Amino acid sequence: xxxxxxxxxxxxxxxxxxxxxxxxxxxxxxxxxxxxxxxxxxxxxxxxxxxxxxxxxxxxxxxxxxxxxxxxxxxxxxxxxxxxxxxxxxxxxxxxxxxxxxxxxxxxxxxxxxxxxxxxxxxxxxxxxxxxxxxxxxxxxxxxxxxxxxxxxxxxxxxxxxxxxxxxxxxxxxxxxxxxxxxxxxxxxxxxxxxxxxxxxxxxxxxxxxxxxxxxxxxxxxxxxxxxxxxxxxxxxxxxxxxxxxxxxxxxxxxxxxxxxxxxxxxxxxxxxxxxxxxxxxxxxxxxxxxxxxxxxxxxxxxxxxxxxxxxxxxxxxxxxxxxxxxxxxxxxxxxxxxxxxxxxxxxxxxxxxxxxxxxxxxxxxxxxxxxxxxxxxxxxxxxxxxxxxxxxxxxxxxxxxxxxxxxxxxxxxxxxxxxxxxxxxxxxxxxxxxxxxxxxxxxxxxxxxxxxxxxxxxxxxxxxxxxxx
Numbered sequence: 001x002x003x004x005x006x007x008x009x010x011x012x013x014x015x016x017x018x019x020x021x022x023x024x025x026x027x028x029x030x031x032x033x034x035x036x037x038x039x040x041x042x043x044x045x046x047x048x049x050x051x052x053x054x055x056x057x058x059x060x061x062x063x064x065x066x067x068x069x070x071x072x073x074x075x076x077x078x079x080x081x082x083x084x085x086x087x088x089x090x091x092x093x094x095x096x097x098x099x100x101x102x103x104x105x106x107x108x109x110x111x112x113x114x115x116x117x118x119x120x121x122x123x124x125x126x127x128x129x130x131x132x133x134x135x136x137x138x139x140x141x142x143x144x145x146x147x148x149x150x151x152x153x154x155x156x157x158x159x160x161x162x163x164x165x166x167x168x169x170x171x172x173x174x175x176x177x178x179x180x181x182x183x184x185x186x187x188x189x190x191x192x193x194x195x196x197x198x199x200x201x202x203x204x205x206x207x208x209x210x211x212x213x214x215x216x217x218x219x220x221x222x223x224x225x226x227x228x229x230x231x232x233x234x235x236x237x238x239x240x241x242x243x244x245x246x247x248x249x250x251x252x253x254x255x256x257x258x259x260x261x262x263x264x265x266x267x268x269x270x271x272x273x274x275x276x277x278x279x280x281x282x283x284x285x286x287x288x289x290x291x292x293x294x295x296x297x298x299x300x301x302x303x304x305x306x307x308x309x310x311x312x313x314x315x316x317x318x319x320x321x322x323x324x325x326x327x328x329x330x331x332x333x334x335x336x337x338x339x340x341x342x343x344x345x346x347x348x349x350x351x352x353x354x355x356x357x358x359x360x361x362x363x364x365x366x367x368x369x370x371x372x373x374x375x376x377x378x379x380x381x382x383x384x385x386x387x388x389x390x391x392x393x394x395x396x397x398x399x400x401x402x403x404x405x406x407x408x409x410x411x412x413x414x415x416x417x418x419x420x421x422x423x424x425x426x427x428x429x430x431x432x433x434x435x436x437x438x439x440x441x442x443x444x445x446x447x448x449x450x451x452x453x454x455x456x457x458x459x460x461x462x463x464x465x466x467x468x469x470x
Contacts, residue, residue, distance in 0.1 A: 045273070045288060045315065045340040052298040053079075053110055054098075055334025056322065061085040062330045063096075064320035065132050065196070065242070065305040068106065071168060072137055076100060078169060079110055079318070080145075081335055082131035092152065093131035094118045095145075097169050106309070106316050106337050117145065117163060117172045123152040126159045126177070132305075134244070135169070136201040142166055144225060146178070146199045146208065157186025158194060160210075162226065178208075179227045180220065187230070194218070194231075196256075196305070198244045200279075201225075207279060209234075209245040215263075217243060217254060217282050235282040241268045241304060248310035251275050254282050255308040255317060260290075267329040268304045271317060288317065289338060298323055298334045315340040349373065349380030359409065359418055360388035361425045390425070404431035404451055407459065408440035408468060415440065415459065415468045423459055426451045440468035 057063045063083040070077050077100040084093050097116035101109035119127035127149035134146050143165040150158045162175040180187050200207040206222040210231060215238050218231035235254075243256030253275050257268035274285025292300040299321025306319040317340070322333045349372040357365040365388045372380065408415065409422045426443050429451045436442030443451045445458035462468045 044343045045286075046343065047289065047338060047340050049337070049339035050292070050297070050299075051338075052334050052336040053106075053318075054113075055298070055336075056332045057083065057085065057334070059326050059332050060091075062320075062333050063335060064330065064333055065307075066318040066320065066335050067133055067135055067244075067307050068309045068316070068318050069135050069143075072141065077106070079335075080116060080133055080135060080169065082133075092119070093129040095130055095133055095147065106318070106339075116169050117147075119149055125149075126151055127161055127174070128152050130161070132196055134198045136199050138201060138225070143169055144199065144201070145169075145172065146197050148195070148197065159185045160194075160197060160208075175226070181228070181230050183230070196242045196244050198246075200245065200247045202247075207245075207247075209243075211240055211243045211256070215239045217245075217256075219280065234280050236284070237263075238272070238282075238284050239263050240272070242306065244307050246308040246310060247279075251277055252279050252282070253308050253310070253315075254285065255288075255306045257304045257306055257319070267302045269302060271303060271306050271319065273308070273315075288340070291321070292323075295323065298336060301325070302329055304330070313342050315342055349382070352380070352382045354382075354384075357386070357388075359422045359425075360390050361421050363387055363390060402426070402429045402431060403433045404429055404443040405433065406436050406439060406441070407443050407445065411439070413440065413467055414465060415463045420459070420463065423451075423456070427456065428452070 055063060061084060063081055066079060066081040068077060068079050079098045079100075081096050081098075082093050083096050084091055087094075094115050095117040096113055098110040098113045101111040117130060117133075119125060119130035122128065129150045129152060130147055132148040136144055138144060145163045145165070147161050147163070148158050149161045150156060160178040162178055163172040164175060165172045177185050194210045194212055196211045198209040200209075204223070206225050208220040208222065208228055208231075210218050210220075212218050212231075212233075216233045217235040217238065217240070219234045220228040220231040222228040238256060239258045239262040240256035241258065243254055246253045246255070253273060255271065255273050258270050258272060259266035260269045270290045271288045272285050273288040274283050276282055291303050292298075294300060299319075300323040301321070303319055303321040306317050309316040309318060317338045318335065319338075320333045320335055322331065324332065326332050351373045352369050353371040355368045355370055357367050359365070365386050367384055369382055369384070372382075404426055407419060407423060409419050423443055429443075431442075431444045431449050431451065433442075435444050435447030440462070443455060445455040448454070
């Protein structure tokens with residue numbers, strides 16, 4: 001069936017005027033304190049590149065919601081994105097895929113653009129319009145796509161859908177709707193559409209983030225990738241229209257677009273970035289950039305649907321933008337990238353508290369840091385080793401001249417790492433003292449006049465026990 005005019009998931013979301021979740025349990029968790037979430041507000045971001053990758057799409061068409069993915073084994077990049085254009089007279093959202101061309105840079109040529117996934121063919125199908133995808137490889141290198149679907153019918157809901165691919169997104173097996181604690185979708189009110197799902201596939205937990213129509217970020221979890229908990233808010237109202245989360249080197253990065261007038265439903269013109277170590281609490285972060293001031297630039301009118309890609313200390317923001325005035329604000333869009341370097345202000349440690357020095361072994365003692373000042377610091381100049389003089393130097397070469405002594409050197413009635421270091425230093429020694437018969441015994445446990453492998457087995461059997469008495 002042909003559909004007249006443009007009707008997109010993005011348009012459904014951005015034309016809403018408020019509303020609340022149907023599932024009231026979603027609102028029980030209080031929003032986090034905006035001032036406590038971020039750790040990256042002291043980070044400084046330096047822009048080094050603004051480059052259009054491809055576009056514009058043409059009036060009455062739109063391309064947006066890019067998602068950059070690197071294959072874990074092939075070191076090859078793929079760029080997925082949404083596009084709404086007429087095919088056989090039918091306008092609807094479809095998911096496209098492009099491959100990296102020549103060169104390693106994200107700003108290099110992107111080739112082989114083609115439809116990667118298309119929804120149902122009937123306007124009442126819940127995946128008739130399919131868009132806003134997030135992707136991740138599992139531990140078996142199966143590619144998972146989580147995306148939004150919607151019928152082309154007014155007052156319909158938006159659905160979270162799932163598909164898998166074993167050929168890097170060339171073909172897909174649709175898995176249908178996600179389950180949220182057994183509740184049927186849509187779980188969001190038809191007036192409060194969700195947007196921009198992001199999946200983070202960790203070792204024992206799968207995290208699913210999404211933006212709500214109330215400008216907040218929501219979080220859901222799963223152990224199998226199909227059944228999820230009900231989403232709960234993990235931010236205050238950030239006025240965001242689209243936002244995605246990237247996990248990199250132990251930190252979570254929320255990148256999102258907002259209008260110039262916060263709290264309005266105007267088209268977005270600014271991009272914000274928030275960084276945190278806590279996946280349950282995100283702050284507003286800091287404004288990373290806004291639309292280009294040069295009217296000749298490809299992104300001088302509106303900018304939206306950003307995705308963050310990390311590579312070493314470089315930050316790449318891939319997003320949609322346009323310039324000029326068209327039949328609707330999201331028309332004639334291009335997809336481009338801005339590159340930043342992240343320069344984090346590091347606090348170095350000024351003082352340390354240490355453990356006791358170890359027994360002198362081979363002329364060296366070691367110790368460990370137990371605490372440092374100020375809190376959360378790194379580096380500094382801790383002193384963890386020092387030279388020393390062994391009481392019995394080169395014991396293995398002083399045959400017949402060594403007192404092997406007790407095995408429990410610090411007489412605490414148990415064998416610990418301190419005793420182990422002293423024992424290892426005596427391996428191979430010939431003992432002139434008689435075997436110890438009291439306490440925990442001697443290093444020469446069997447009394448054969450030398451410290452050897454048989455004594456080592458005896459030591460191991462009693463190591464770290466509550467008592468080593470013989």
